[in-house]
Amino acid sequence: MIDDSEVQALRQQLRGTLLQPADAGYDAARTLFNAMIDKRPRLIAQCANVADVMTCVRFARQHGLLLAVRGGGHNGGGLGSCDDGLVIDLGRLRGIRVDPAAHTVRAEGGCTWGDVDHATHAFGLATPSGVISTTGVGGLTLGGGIGYLSRRFGLTIDNLLSVDMVLADGRFVTASASVNEDLFWAVRGGGGNFGVVTSFEFRLHALSSVVAGPTLWPLERAAEVMRWYRDFLPKAPPELNGFFAFITVPPAPPFPPALHLQKMCGIVWCYAGDAVRAEAALAPVRAMKPALDGLASMPYPMLQGAFDGLYTPGLQWYWRADFVNELSDEAIALHVEHGSRTPTLHSSMHLYPIDAAVHRVGRRETAFAWRDARWAAVFIGVSPDPAQRDQIATWCKDYWSALHPHSAGGAYVNFMMDEGQERVQASYRDNHARLASIKAKFDPGNLFRVNQNIRPAA
Numbered sequence: 496m497i498d499d500s501e502v503q504a505l506r507q508q509l510r511g512t513l514l515q516p517a518d519a520g521y522d523a524a525r526t527l528f529n530a531m532i533d534k535r536p537r538l539i540a541q542c543a544n545v546a547d548v549m550t551c552v553r554f555a556r557q558h559g560l561l562l563a564v565r566g567g568g569h570n571g572g573g574l575g576s577c578d579d580g581l582v583i584d585l586g587r588l589r590g591i592r593v594d595p596a597a598h599t600v601r602a603e604g605g606c607t608w609g610d611v612d613h614a615t616h617a618f619g620l621a622t623p624s625g626v627i628s629t630t631g632v633g634g635l636t637l638g639g640g641i642g643y644l645s646r647r648f649g650l651t652i653d654n655l656l657s658v659d660m661v662l663a664d665g666r667f668v669t670a671s672a673s674v675n676e677d678l679f680w681a682v683r684g685g686g687g688n689f690g691v692v693t694s695f696e697f698r699l700h701a702l703s704s705v706v707a708g709p710t711l712w713p714l715e716r717a718a719e720v721m722r723w724y725r726d727f728l729p730k731a732p733p734e735l736n737g738f739f740a741f742i743t744v745p746p747a748p749p750f751p752p753a754l755h756l757q758k759m760c761g762i763v764w765c766y767a768g769d770a771v772r773a774e775a776a777l778a779p780v781r782a783m784k785p786a787l788d789g790l791a792s793m794p795y796p797m798l799q800g801a802f803d804g805l806y807t808p809g810l811q812w813y814w815r816a817d818f819v820n821e822l823s824d825e826a827i828a829l830h831v832e833h834g835s836r837t838p839t840l841h842s843s844m845h846l847y848p849i850d851a852a853v854h855r856v857g858r859r860e861t862a863f864a865w866r867d868a869r870w871a872a873v874f875i876g877v878s879p880d881p882a883q884r885d886q887i888a889t890w891c892k893d894y895w896s897a898l899h900p901h902s903a904g905g906a907y908v909n910f911m912m913d914e915g916q917e918r919v920q921a922s923y924r925d926n927h928a929r930l931a932s933i934k935a936k937f938d939p940g941n942l943f944r945v946n947q948n949i950r951p952a953a
């Protein structure tokens with residue numbers, strides 16, 4: 496418990512803003528991307544700098560307050576906030592510095608991927624992230640980072656060079672391949688368990704434009720297309736990425752009116768390489784005669800923002816996930832059965848490929864343990880209408896339950912809700928024990944526990 500004088504003392508130590516429930520702006524500040532999650536923190540510290548973060552970490556520890564860290568606020572389970580505790584909101588820490596000579600970028604802990612892409616694109620450079628520009632760099636990176644460039648350049652963590660962090664005892668450290676190596680290993684997949692990352696340094700790659708966009712087929716062809724996709728993509732060059740999806744066609748351009756609101760299956764492609772070679776790489780896709788061919792050359796940030804208008808903040812989200820090794824014909828039949836019954840316009844199932852460059856890193860080289868899986872599947876129930884919350888959750892759970900026996904075992908931590916310790920351990924497999932011992936070294940009291948929690952080893 497804290498009293499007003501202690502809150503006042505904390506406020507005076509911060510350059511940023513400290514909000515309590517009665518303050519103007521509190522409700523806006525506590526709102527999360529997923530409107531299904533409604534948390535009421537005791538305090539929200541909108542930190543202005545690293546010193547503020549250090550002060551808040553010490554304050555939470557000294558007062559025994561539950562502590563949450565908010566990056567982009569996108570987490571499905573609402574792990575960027577907490578009830579009754581202190582939220583360290585990094586949303587004002589948005590500084591970015593591109594080093595075009597060294598091909599690196601340093602991004603502060605509250606950046607979104609749209610911020611980073613905007614800054615690096617000016618130099619014709621990019622680093623792998625996800626498929627939506629509004630997602631936070633913090634949460635996405637710390638869980639692994641799966642997206643359009645994964646097959647070419649690896650996961651986001653495979654391009655992470657160093658982090659600046661505030662630890663549970665309030666100390667500031669840097670971690671990289673040459674300093675605090677164990678911590679650096681752990682943050683590459685281990686989530687926010689080890690401290691607050693105040694800045695990330697990434698390797699950049701020469702990439703300005705991509706040939707990208709969706710190809711769509713009618714649902715009657717879903718099994719055939721999925722089988723073709725299963726056989727085709729793993730043999731395709733790493734420059735080519737494509738995630739499979741069951742969708743409802745949005746009733747808006749660039750989709751032709753004839754397809755609006757039709758349930759279809761599709762693949763969203765990204766060829767990250769030479770445009771001439773893209774034509775050859777995509778020829779087999781066109782040979783599958785899609786009903787819609789939306790492939791076009793575009794600046795990489797345009798692709799990154801392509802879904803931002805569909806998945807706006809304030810929707811209800813319920814999702815489940817699994818890693819997948821094999822897509823058997825039996826699993827494909829179940830996908831078609833459940834994927835054809837998406838309950839709302841926004842609901843979907845995505846199969847993100849994590850082979851090629853992702854497989855070139857060993858499963859013990861970083862905390863991300865599923866280097867041998869081929870896909871990360873996510874079952875996404877989404878609706879703008881709170882009255883549909885049960886409907887989307889039921890569809891999502893039923894779909895996941897049907898496919899789970901065909902999965903590899905664990906799931907991508909960034910696609911999980913609050914699903915318990917067993918699922919967390921399955922996601923880290925035999926890296927879990929090492930993570931627990933590094934947790935015991937850097938956060939023995941489990942101060943950072945509003946996350947997919949790795950408990951400190953005894």
Ligand SMILES: Cc1cc2nc3c(=O)[nH]c(=O)nc-3n(C[C@H](O)[C@H](O)[C@H](O)COP(=O)(O)OP(=O)(O)OC[C@H]3O[C@@H](n4cnc5c(N)ncnc54)[C@H](O)[C@@H]3O)c2cc1C
Pocket residue numbers: 528563564565566567568569570571573574575576585604605624625626627629630631632633634635636637638639640641642686687688690691692693806909910945946947
């Ligand atoms: C619409 C949408 C699209 C998505 N697409 C992808 C995708 O393509 N690829 C992919 O890999 N993931 C994707 N995700 C999942 C995403 O990676 C997770 O939701 C992730 O947790 C979001 O990070 P955040 O910083 O926005 O979230 P937050 O809710 O702010 O934080 C999530 C977790 O990370 C911790 N955290 C955040 N920042 C820091 C920090 N700087 N230091 C320490 N801990 C921190 C928080 O404490 C919390 O535990 C998507 C999510 C959504 C909602």
